[in-house]
Amino acid sequence: MSGQTFAQKAIARAAGLPDVAVGQIVDVRPDLILSHDNTAAIAAMFYRLGLKKVRDPDRLAITLDHAVPPPTPRHAQNHAEIRRFVAEQGIRNFFEAGRGICHQVLSEEALVLPGQMILGADSHTTHFGWMGAFGAGVGRSEVLALWATGEIWLRVPESIRIVLTGRLPPGVTAKDLCLRIFRDLGADGGLYRSVEFTGEGVRHLSVESRMVIANFMAEFGVKNAYLPPDDRVFDWLAPRRARRTGEPIEAVRERIAAGALYPDPDAPYEAEYVYRLEDLEPMVACPHAVDHVRPLREVAGTRIDMAFIGTCTNGRLEDIAAAAAILRGRRIAPGVRLLVIPASREVLEEALRRGFIQTLVEAGAMIGIPGCGPCMGNHMGIPAPGEVVISSGSRNFRGRMGTPDAEIYLASPAVVAASALRGVITDPREIAT
Ligand SMILES: CC(C)[C@H](C(=O)O)[C@@H](O)C(=O)O
Numbered sequence: 001m002s003g004q005t006f007a008q009k010a011i012a013r014a015a016g017l018p019d020v021a022v023g024q025i026v027d028v029r030p031d032l033i034l035s036h037d038n039t040a041a042i043a044a045m046f047y048r049l050g051l052k053k054v055r056d057p058d059r060l061a062i063t064l065d066h067a068v069p070p071p072t073p074r075h076a077q078n079h080a081e082i083r084r085f086v087a088e089q090g091i092r093n094f095f096e097a098g099r100g101i102c103h104q105v106l107s108e109e110a111l112v113l114p115g116q117m118i119l120g121a122d123s124h125t126t127h128f129g130w131m132g133a134f135g136a137g138v139g140r141s142e143v144l145a146l147w148a149t150g151e152i153w154l155r156v157p158e159s160i161r162i163v164l165t166g167r168l169p170p171g172v173t174a175k176d177l178c179l180r181i182f183r184d185l186g187a188d189g190g191l192y193r194s195v196e197f198t199g200e201g202v203r204h205l206s207v208e209s210r211m212v213i214a215n216f217m218a219e220f221g222v223k224n225a226y227l228p229p230d231d232r233v234f235d236w237l238a239p240r241r242a243r244r245t246g247e248p249i250e251a252v253r254e255r256i257a258a259g260a261l262y263p264d265p266d267a268p269y270e271a272e273y274v275y276r277l278e279d280l281e282p283m284v285a286c287p288h289a290v291d292h293v294r295p296l297r298e299v300a301g302t303r304i305d306m307a308f309i310g311t312c313t314n315g316r317l318e319d320i321a322a323a324a325a326i327l328r329g330r331r332i333a334p335g336v337r338l339l340v341i342p343a344s345r346e347v348l349e350e351a352l353r354r355g356f357i358q359t360l361v362e363a364g365a366m367i368g369i370p371g372c373g374p375c376m377g378n379h380m381g382i383p384a385p386g387e388v389v390i391s392s393g394s395r396n397f398r399g400r401m402g403t404p405d406a407e408i409y410l411a412s413p414a415v416v417a418a419s420a421l422r423g424v425i426t427d428p429r430e431i432a433t
């Protein structure tokens with residue numbers, strides 16, 4: 001048998017088959033099924049079809065995150081309906097408003113492990129590739145089918161390999177790497193592919209940077225993303241998992257490592273690209289497309305009205321730390337609003353303990369409740385018509401943040417913080433930290 005990609009191995013595992021071929025259609029049984037504020041809509045369809053009980057409630061995970069706390073009576077009612085569904089179905093993996101964004105929360109809760117499969121009613125479910133799990137977004141009706149049967153069909157994707165070498169220079173982040181990839185290969189460059197990262201460059205990336213990459217790869221059109229899990233990943237997950245199961249951390253860690261999957265060296269890749277991390281520079285996605293990417297130096301000086309640090313792409317501790325380092329002892333530019341929303345309560349608590357929140361508040365930032373915030377224009381910081389936003393989020397198409405004629409630039413949290421400080425798009429490497 002020829003070598004297998006990660007995607008082949010993970011899908012074979014979830015299908016209970018010894019191996020699968022690229023292009024083959026197989027029935028898989030994911031380890032976890034994710035939904036969030038869209039749960040009530042799926043539940044309504046579920047009951048309308050005459051279905052009564054989800055097949056395996058312990059395989060469901062539900063968060064309230066897309067509009068928390070609820071901004072309107074309609075949102076509040078939606079949450080109430082989800083709580084009712086959760087109670088009716090006996091779903092234990094339910095995370096209340098304020099706990100954080102689904103992908104971040106399920107990672108922190110170690111509900112998914114390397115080698116496992118998670119399918120979610122959210123496009124950024126590719127996130128779980130950070131730990132070497134197979135994560136993919138599916139539609140609501142597919143989630144309904146999963147609730148009912150526990151299974152769904154998948155086509156085994158072609159794979160592309162991205163080799164990372166070296167280390168990111170100071171002031172350059174995983175976000176810049178992704179933006180560079182989108183610029184080079186286009187937003188559909190990874191369409192329905194398993195994008196599998198490899199190379200010694202991966203080892204130097206923090207766990208949080210790996211989350212950025214796998215998460216943001218959704219904007220590259222991929223089916224799933226994959227970074228090979230190593231000690232950093234196992235060390236991050238083991239205590240969290242052990243907290244859930246009550247077992248000794250070492251035993252849990254061994255089990256997690258044993259479940260990890262790695263592609264074979266001779267696996268069939270459709271294409272291979274190499275990125276030298278030390279050659280990268282800060283990048284910005286300009287309005288109104290995620291692959292309308294330019295090096296920051298070409299758009300530096302563009303005036304901004306609002307700066308936003310948050311989302312499942314870039315709302316983690318590392319991101320808030322980068323912003324705090326830039327803004328420590330300084331004030332944001334007059335006329336600019338800076339909004340910071342930690343991706344989870346855990347991130348918020350740690351940012352509080354480390355003094356980052358104090359630093360940001362003193363610099364003039366507004367701090368939001370952990371959740372998606374204005375990322376998709378639901379609430380909590382919608383730009384006015386004609387305004388210019390720089391955001392650490394993942395999407396900048398027209399109207400994404402709720403206002404059709406606002407302009408959204410996407411960049412790393414360091415770039416967003418530096419831009420808030422100066423009032424214009426700014427290279428964070430210019431600011432002494
Ligand atoms: C609401 C949800 C289904 C959506 C997604 O799938 O990505 C949202 O999270 C987004 O980022 O646009």
Ligand code: SF4
Pocket residue numbers: 066101122124311312313371372375376393394
């Ligand atoms: S933070 Fe944004 S991208 Fe992530 S799940 Fe929420 S709305 Fe989607």
